[in-house]
Amino acid sequence: MNRSQLFGGLMMLALLLFAVGGSAEILYHQIMVPMPSQSTVLELQAIGCDLECGSKMIKGEGLLIVVDELELSQIRERGIPHIVTISDMAAHDEQICLTNLEKIPSMQTLDHPTHMKYGTMGGFYNFQEIIADLDSMRLLYPDLVAQKVILGYGWDENPIYMVKISDNVNINEDEPEALFDALHHAREPGSYTSMIYSMWYLLENYGTDPEVTYLIDNRELFFVPVVNPDGLLYNEQTNPYGGGYWRKNRRDNGSSYGVDLNRNYVYQWGYDNYGSSGTPTSSTYRGPEPASEPETQAMITFIEQHDFTTAMTVHTASGVYITAYGYADVPPEHYDTHFDYMAFAAEISGYSYGTCYDIMYASNGRTQDHQLHFYDIINVEPEVGEDGFWPSIQYILPEAEDQLNCYFNQFWCAGGQVIFGALNVVDGFLDPGATEELVLEVFNRGWGESEAITFELTTTDPYVTLNAGTVNVNPIPRYSGADNSGNPFTADISPNAPIGHTVDFTVTIDQGGYIRTENVSLSIGTPVIYFSDNAEGGTGNWSLYNGWGTDNTQQHGGNFSFNESPYGNYSNNLTARMTLASPLNLSGLNSCWLDFWARWDIESNYDFCQVEVSTNGSTWIPLAGMYTVAGSGIGVQTTGEPGYEGSQGTWVHENIDLTAYAGQSSVWFRFEFKSDGGVVGNGFFVDDIQVLGFGGEPPVGEVSVDLTYVSGSPVPSGGGNLIFDVYVLNYGSTPVNYDAWLDIEYEGGAPTTVVQRSFVNYQPGWSINRPAMFYPIPAAYAAGSYEFFGRVGQHPSNVWEESGFPFTKSGAVDGSDFTPYPVVGAPDPFDQIIKDGVSVPFEFALEGAYPNPFNPSTTIRYALKDAGNVALTVYDVSGRQVVQLADGWRNAGSHEAVFDGSGLASGVYLIQLQTDKQTATSKMVLLK
Structure with a gap:
């Protein structure tokens, strides 16, 4: 009998049995819950609905899930808004599967592994076909594939098979080990399909593909394609040609059957009744006790017998990658590593990724949580495909192929890469x-x-x-x-x-x-720095729209970076921009580039941060860098446009070519961040921004600086203040953009910038005149000789003018390896500009207390850009007001208030500065 005759016979039998196949014991429905609130999600979870596998949040519409008739009845009883989109999922998907079987003879598999075929269960393998493939692997590649091993049995005595792939496969070598399992949930045949696909890919390419050859020679890879054989065989019984919707194993609970195996692992089993259910009829029933199920016990025992470092547990069909933890909003240990691996996996599939709790919903008793907590295994879980548990045949093999990146990442990262x-x-x-x-x-x-x-x-x-x-x-x-x-x-x-x-x-x-x-x-050559901003001087170089500012929770160098949502997660439906305030003159350059450091946490596929350039301030062009990706066309991402998404947990050095704009006299660039109405994160952090180029000399502005020593040297061994006068003047006839900074050099070493501020559109005749300013030299500074400089220009390397003086510090000499460092809370001598004879602070600021820590008193400094009513109040950590140091009208300018803590206990005290328009807070510590 040829293949066409075989499938023709199968089709005839399928049609005769259609009524039997479509009459499963439980009716399943697909419903849409329109834009559910958090409380609605918790209600759905309390009912026991599966919100993980096969669920999908459709932006602007709602949550699409599969429920059984009991769950639907409870949804109706609770009055949860919903729309039934498919009334009988098994019948619906069985029709898809029957159509798939008709199409198999015409389907091409040339682009896939030679031995990877379609199966008789809606195009997927049934259990016997899986076993046949495992046996064929052993027969065809006996040196690479071990004889299949039974790890245990389900309640119905069906075996759980495991196969090992490696060189010297019958020897337990001292090589890194990785574990791959599939089908915890019986209605997810795409899970084992992707696994068998990856196995055939390895075997067929060994000896010809250097990467595959290295991996098989240097890893021991263990595959468990069916963790839940009883559930799979039950679906075969009810729907032999595909479309079965049974999910759990086949434990006899008395009046119902089944335990959700991926809620039955030990770690955080039964953590709450949202991430799993204690009701036996529920789809997410966790079982009577941790690891109560023979399938779970078999997997745990097998893991304990090995030293796995990476793993995959494969599910369908939500089109995401997830990792631990799921039981609560707890980030996994080695957070950056998890997100690195998921980002690599998503390069081909384009899936979103994140922790189970963040990107899906609460889920406890999971294998990923168990493996990470007890064994330090980094397990990445694909939710393969986005077209349902039983998709049309044209999706089956391509969706399996999409997971090769994920498999290969876990192959590699079991050892070193x-x-x-x-x-x-x-x-x-x-x-x-x-x-x-x-x-x-x-x-x-x-x-x-x-x-x-x-x-x-x-x-x-x-x-x-x-x-x-x-x-x-x-x-x-x-x-x-x-x-x-x-x-x-x-x-x-x-x-x-x-x-x-x-x-x-x-x-x-x-x-x-x-x-x-x-x-x-x-x-070749040292490039000219045309622009530099390290975020230490505030946001004066930028025009801000809707949120951007400085943040000291993440920084590449110094104390601050820029972020679109400082000190918190970005909001939904946000558009925020940080635009260069004044254009750069790049005329005369042959080549130039934008250089910065960045890290980010942005919902992949939906939210986006873009770097854009303009030559007129109104038409903006997005720029591609080394770490940008093409927009997905969903959420706020424009199809094909470059930008940043996903999670980059460590600082990376980005470089964007601007040579196309060399020769232009006016060039702006900006950072634009957009979010939709879904998941939020920490957003985009950027630091140490520079524009560099070749072909011209940097412009020198007509700005002078004078730094005049007053007193303080030698500084006592216990520390003290250097007192000095500062005078800065734009003596030219045109406005300038420039930086002013203080550097300290120790024993002829490299300078350390301890204060820095950037100025934009600094007008002719404007000046800074700050007599008797001070800089605190801590006791921890080494004894010896120092130079103290005031410098103006483009920080750090393009110095237009400098002025300074030497000083010494007493105490034991610490040697030439000491490097000065900035003192947190030190006053800024560049924070007031004299315009038309009136001294105006650069910005509203609570500059903090000095000294800090203190005993018994300290001076609190603050600056007002505009005159107005001011309240300066000190609180203890319980929120009780200690004293009000200012309450009333204050002119624009710098102000000081002395706080005396003589009668107070040691501890942390909070300072609040409040005007009619702005509020700022700071901390100080009283140490007695």
Whole structure:
């Protein structure tokens, strides 16, 4: 009998049995709950509805879920608004499955593994077909596939099979181990389909694909395609040609059947009645006790017998990646690693990702939570597909293929995966005629230790002679970096090398015979800094719209960064912009680029942050960088436009080419953040923003600075104040944008910026005149000689003018390795501008108390940009008012108030400054 005859016979039998197949014991429905509130979600969970697998939040419409007839009855009794969109899911999906079977003979599988076929259950394998594939793998690849092993049995005595793939497969080698399981829930055949797809892909490409060959040779991979055989076979019995909706195992509960196996694991089992149910008829029934089920016991025992570092537990069909924890709003240990792995998985599928609790709903007794808490296993769970549990046939294999990125990530990261990090010039840049030292950074993003590795650097550039060899690196611990800073490469740069010339390097990393190459480019010459802002001086360089400001909870350097929603999560339906206040003059440049550091937590696929450029201030063009992704076309993302989304938990160095705008006399750029009405996060943090270029000299503004010593040197060993006068003047005839800053240098070392402020549109004749200012030198500063400078220009490297004086500090000499550091709460001498003879503070500010900590008194300084009524109040930590230091009208300018804590107990006290328009708070500590 040929294949067409076989499926024709199957179709005839299917039609004869249609009535039997469609009459499952329980009726299932698809419903839409319009835009549910949090309380409605909790009600649905308390009923026992499954809000994880197969659920979908449709933006602007509501929550789409599958419920059985008992759950629907309770939804109606509670008056929860809903619309029944499909009245009989099994009958609906069975019709899809029958249509699938008709189409199988015409379906092409050429783009998929040769041995990956469609099955007889709506295009998916049934249980016997799964076993047949496992046996075929063993038969065809006996050196790579072990004989299937039975880990345990369901209540109906159906076996739970496991298969191992590795080289030397019959030997337990000391290699990293990874675990992959599927079908905890019986109605999710796409889960085991993706697993079998990945297994065939490995086997068929071994020996020809270097990556696959390395992984099989250096990993032990364990696959459990069906954790719930009883449930699968029950669906085969009720719906032999697909469309079965049974979810749980087949425990006999007396008046009902089944336990949700993914609510039956030990960690946080039964944490509450929202993330699982204690009612046996519920879809999320957790069982009578933790690990009560033989299937769960089998998996736990198997895990305890091994040393797994990564895992996947595969489900369907919500089109997301999730990770622990699900029982409560608790971030997982190694948060950054989890999100790194999910982001990598989503590069092909485009799925959203996050913790189970955040991106789905509360769910307790889960295998992911159990594995992370007890065994430190990083488990990524795909919810495969977005087209239901029994999708049309054209989705089955492509949805399985979409998960290869996720599988390969977990294959790799069971051990070490060493990737390129950065190539840095030790002294900053490749200068003509110089011999430069180059340091190569690599990173092991795996969750296991790497092998010892080697890497090398090469170039064919005629202007660079690279004196480089192979560098050997010891094994790198999990999720850690390494470099050759102890033995850097050296490069001789030709004196004739043109400024701005691009040098192409090739980095080669050899990890146990697997070769990775990376092409890296560096430029000849030291670029000119045309703009620089490190967020330490506030937001004066920017025009802000709807939320952007400085935030000190995350910073790359210094104390602050910029964020669209400082000190909290961004709001729904937000549009916020931070736009360069004055345009940059890039005329005369041959090349230029925007350089900054960033990290972000943005709902993937829906919310977006974009960097945009304009030459007229009204027409904006989005810019692509090394870390941008193409917009999805849903939520606020415009299809194909570049931007930032997802979670980047560590600071990354972004570089965006602006060469297309070199030669323009007016160039603005901005950061625009948008969110829709769904999930929120911490948003986009950006720091150390610079515009650099080649081909011109930076403009020098006509601004002078005078810093005059008054008193304080030598500073006592216990610390003290340097007293000085500051005078800054725009003596030119045009407005300027510039930075003013204070630097401290110790024993001839590099400068440390301790105060910095940026000015925009600083008019001719404006000045800063601050006599008897002070800077506190702490006791912890080393004894010895210092230089104290006031500088103006473009921070940090383009100094237009400087003025300063030496000072010394008494005490034991600490040696030349000491580096000065900024003192938190130190006063800012640049915070008042004299305009037309009137001194005006730069901005409303509660500058804090100094000293802080203090005993018994301290001085509280604040600045008012505008005159008005002021209340300055001190509270204790319980909120009780201690004293009101100011209450009434105050002129614009700087003000001080002394707080005396002589009669108070040690502790934290809160300062509140309030005007008619603004409020600011700060802390101070009384130590007795």
